Amino acid sequence: MNFQTKVKKIGILGGAFNPSHLAHLILAKKALKITGLKKIIFMPCGIPALKKTDLAKTEDRLAMIKILTKDNPNFEISDYEIRKGKRGKKSYTLETIKYLKKRYPGYKIYWILGEDSFREMIEGKWKYNGLKMLNEAQFIVASRKTHPFSLKFLPKEFKERSEKFLKKVIKLNINIPVSATRIREEIKKGKKRNKFLPVEIFNYIKKNKLYLRALNNS
Helix, strand or coil, rough: CCCCCCCEEEEEEEEEECCCCHHHHHHHHHHHHHHHEEEEEEEEEEEEEECCCCCCHHHHHHHHHHHHHCCCCCCCEECCHHHHHCCCEECHHHHHHHHHHHHHHCCEEEEEEHHHHHHHHHCCCCCHHHHHHHHHCEEEEEEECCCCCHHCCCHHHHHHHHHHHHHHHEEEEEECCCHHHHHHHHCCCCCCCCCCCCCHHHHHHHHHCCCCCHHCCC
């Protein structure tokens, strides 16, 4: 299928970015290429709707995204969800999409996410009805076949719902064997820098003592 059309399109890559790493960058670049997006906006969450462990402060996660995207003119950063978090409000995808539609009238919104997050939507873990969200924006789902929460391991009772959801999304085959969770675990154990973690971001983590314990001994 060819997605290269003249429709004005903006991609949104949301998430905790805890920390930012090269898989985020590779995913954004591939989505940009195959869909003909004008730009991609990185949208770090403020207060995540689903509880996350080892979550760095918003200013640190925002700083790491700036490091990751600084050399690409097609990438921008939005602090919309972070500002909501400072008011004590959680980040919800549907609310963010509606905000973006007002912010960018005339643009089609493409929401980029990993297969593990898409599975959470299928299983009804997100606040708003998943199919309703899929009607509000075009979702791009990146495969994560080796991830323990990929669709490969989806319980059978969600199979029929999964088929309905998958009909409405663009599937992006890009299986990168790394995750922010894995990187944080490696940092805690004092392992060498993961090759998917840029040196500058690793140095920022070390300087600001994020995710640590054994990091100073690495």
